[in-house]
Amino acid sequence: MGKKRILVTNDDGIFAPGLKALVNVARDFGEVIVVAPNSPQSGTGHAITINQPLRIHRIETFQGIEAYECSGTPVDCVKLAKNILLKGRPVDLCLSGINHGSNASINIIYSGTLSAAMEASLELIPSIGFSLLDYSFDADFSASEEYVREIVAQAIHNGIQDCKLLNVNIPKLPKEQLRGIRMCRQCEGRWDEEYQESKDPRGESYYWLTGKFIEQNAMEGTDIWALNNGYISIVPSGHDLTAYKALHNNDHFHRDSSDIGVHVSLPGPR
Amino acid sequence: MGKKRILVTNDDGIFAPGLKALVNVARDFGEVIVVAPNSPQSGTGHAITINQPLRIHRIETFQGIEAYECSGTPVDCVKLAKNILLKGRPVDLCLSGINHGSNASINIIYSGTLSAAMEASLELIPSIGFSLLDYSFDADFSASEEYVREIVAQAIHNGIQDCKLLNVNIPKLPKEQLRGIRMCRQCEGRWDEEYQESKDPRGESYYWLTGKFIEQNAMEGTDIWALNNGYISIVPSGHDLTAYKALHNNDHFHRDSSDIGVHVSLPGPR
Numbered sequence: 185m186g187k188k189r190i191l192v193t194n195d196d197g198i199f200a201p202g203l204k205a206l207v208n209v210a211r212d213f214g215e216v217i218v219v220a221p222n223s224p225q226s227g228t229g230h231a232i233t234i235n236q237p238l239r240i241h242r243i244e245t246f247q248g249i250e251a252y253e254c255s256g257t258p259v260d261c262v263k264l265a266k267n268i269l270l271k272g273r274p275v276d277l278c279l280s281g282i283n284h285g286s287n288a289s290i291n292i293i294y295s296g297t298l299s300a301a302m303e304a305s306l307e308l309i310p311s312i313g314f315s316l317l318d319y320s321f322d323a324d325f326s327a328s329e330e331y332v333r334e335i336v337a338q339a340i341h342n343g344i345q346d347c348k349l350l351n352v353n354i355p356k357l358p359k360e361q362l363r364g365i366r367m368c369r370q371c372e373g374r375w376d377e378e379y380q381e382s383k384d385p386r387g388e389s390y391y392w393l394t395g396k397f398i399e400q401n402a403m404e405g406t407d408i409w410a411l412n413n414g415y416i417s418i419v420p421s422g423h424d425l426t427a428y429k430a431l432h433n434n435d436h437f438h439r440d441s442s443d444i445g446v447h448v449s450l451p452g453p454r
Numbered sequence: 455m456g457k458k459r460i461l462v463t464n465d466d467g468i469f470a471p472g473l474k475a476l477v478n479v480a481r482d483f484g485e486v487i488v489v490a491p492n493s494p495q496s497g498t499g500h501a502i503t504i505n506q507p508l509r510i511h512r513i514e515t516f517q518g519i520e521a522y523e524c525s526g527t528p529v530d531c532v533k534l535a536k537n538i539l540l541k542g543r544p545v546d547l548c549l550s551g552i553n554h555g556s557n558a559s560i561n562i563i564y565s566g567t568l569s570a571a572m573e574a575s576l577e578l579i580p581s582i583g584f585s586l587l588d589y590s591f592d593a594d595f596s597a598s599e600e601y602v603r604e605i606v607a608q609a610i611h612n613g614i615q616d617c618k619l620l621n622v623n624i625p626k627l628p629k630e631q632l633r634g635i636r637m638c639r640q641c642e643g644r645w646d647e648e649y650q651e652s653k654d655p656r657g658e659s660y661y662w663l664t665g666k667f668i669e670q671n672a673m674e675g676t677d678i679w680a681l682n683n684g685y686i687s688i689v690p691s692g693h694d695l696t697a698y699k700a701l702h703n704n705d706h707f708h709r710d711s712s713d714i715g716v717h718v719s720l721p722g723p724r
Contacts, residue, residue: 229529230499230563237660238649259499260663267647268661290576292695293500306560306644330714335707342706347697350707360719364710369696374576377537379508390507391538393530414720418707420700425562426639427617430690436612437605437620437688440634444600449630450684 188214188276188340191304193261195225195283195296198245198253202282205325206314207246209333210279213340217275218251219265221258221296226285228296230303231257240264258300266307277339278304281314281352282332284323288315288353288407288417289373289399298351302423305348310339313349317411318356327359331416335365344420351419355411363414370419371406373399458484458546458610461574463531465495465553465566468515468523472552475595476584477516479603480549483610487545488521489535491528491566496555498566500573501527510534528570536577547609548574551584551622552602554593558585558623558677558687559643559669568621572693575618580609583619587681588626597629601686605635614690621689625681633684640689641676643669 190210194203198220210216219240239255252269254261262278280301287295292313301313314332316323335352344350351370355362377395384390402408407417441448460480464473468490480486489510509525522539524531532548550571557565562583571583584602586593605622614620621640625632647665654660672678677687711718 224505227502227504228499229501229569231501231527232497232499232564232663234497234663235494237652237654237662239658239660257501263647263663264649264661267649268651290693293572293693294502299499302563330716331709334709334714338706345700345703347700349697351695359716361721362711362716363718363720364713365707367701367704367707369698369701370694377533379534379537381538382507384507388509390509391534392507393502393504393533414718418704419695420697420704421695422697422700423560423563423695424640425621425689425691425693425695427619427690427692428639430615430617430692431637431639433615434637434688434690436608437635437637439601439604441632443634444604446600446629446632448633448684450633451631 189273190214190216191265191275191278192216192218193220193258193280193300195221195228195258195300197221197224200284202284202316202325206279206282207249209329209336211249213336216249217265217270218246218249219254219261219269221261222253222255225257225296227294228257229294230259230299232259233257238264258296259303262300262303275309278309278311282325283315284321285319286315286317286353287313287351288411289371292351292421302349306423308348310344311349312339312352314352316354316356327357328354328362328416331362331365347420347422349421351421353407353411353417355414357414361414362416366410366415366417368407368410368417368419369405371399371408372401373397459543460484460486461535461545461548462486462488463490463528463550463570465491465498465528465570467491467494470554472554472586472595476549476552477519479599479606481519483606486519487535487540488516488519489524489531489539491531492523492525495527495566497564498527499564500529500569502529503527508534528566529573532570532573545579548579548581552595553585554591555589556585556587556623557583557621558681559641562621562691572619576693578618580614581619582609582622584622586624586626597627598624598632598686601632601635617690617692619691621691623677623681623687625684627684631684632686636680636685636687638677638680638687638689639675641669641678642671643667
């Protein structure tokens, strides 16, 4: 099997220790190109920058590796990588993370890390988003290193079947308490939120988001169950949001123009 | 049926004509509260603001209606509405839009308008995102007004079955060419992107996103097919991204700690 080209990105920014940990695994599997935000972008979801220009600068943060910092969001990084920096150089795999903090359950929707991986998957590039359940900057990424390496190896050698995106979450545990890797479905959950309300130095009110994740129905088979039981969770993920069950039970929305009292006059031959 | 409380938001900002059009429909169905971004937020996806504080100001843009502009994203608007502005006042319905431009197919993922509606749906509030396939500021929202009214009426009187979120897209057509409303599934599609590359006044390179949406497999039953054939499309939508088919065909990722050569020592009784 030839040398692979691997795009690595994240949402915590180019200087995050989690990115370094992922680059250090990726470099053993082929040619690595890093394109990551120049500032933390947690919670940016699938945001793209359309109302302003983007900047990219080559940097020498990772020895012997082509790396760029970008002024945009994680999804912008992937788009710029594909369309500008890697134009004509196909990418075999995209790795995003390792995120400082959980992206299990519903958090995939808010996550810049997973959105970057999803963007690459939309371009049909097999993609994996990694997250460690430790929000601190000094999180320890070494305990799970062999598992991360194993997941990347499997994705390269045996592929990802029937989807292009894996959402991998790693419990915050010492190596000897990690029990293995499990394929899971996305658990239900929600954020119970509050805002810290305060006044700025000019006496103006402001609100700062805070909150607590509440897992729901975390039964066996879900990513939250796996994480709560010492396993690394992998949720194979897609991007079709259609609620298929609902598709056939909402006929009351079906209307023809005559129901609205309008006679349709179609333009010439279609 | 008692008076309903309806939260209205968007991603084009508090002064967008599409928001005004939606408020003018919503006000006929109950008490309306508007919370919308104070600047355009197209393409912000499901972004939330966690690294800085948020501001809210009451404004008198809509006669007789409680309205606020917010410094955050569309999802921030919904969170602030629920947790601060409407605390203790339950919301019966959330309407987002009317977006200036399509959110059909894969665009639901990039859309601030639909992400706001999805955020409300995660809070179990029935929610509808509306989009007109016309990107111009001066888009004509009058042609589809009766259809928008009909969809809101159905959601209020007969509910949304088996999901909490509808993604409604409206073709850019005169009223007499709109053929009706169809329930659809999300069409496949992707963006064929380019970046306009140029130099700023200081000679520094910048990149500005541009691109073209490419529909794929737009067969009957998809939202793109409906829109191409003169129908308003409704895609009932959820938030479970699990690729269920892939869940059972990727056993090569399954690992126990012994496969990694680690003897697991669990902490005391669990």
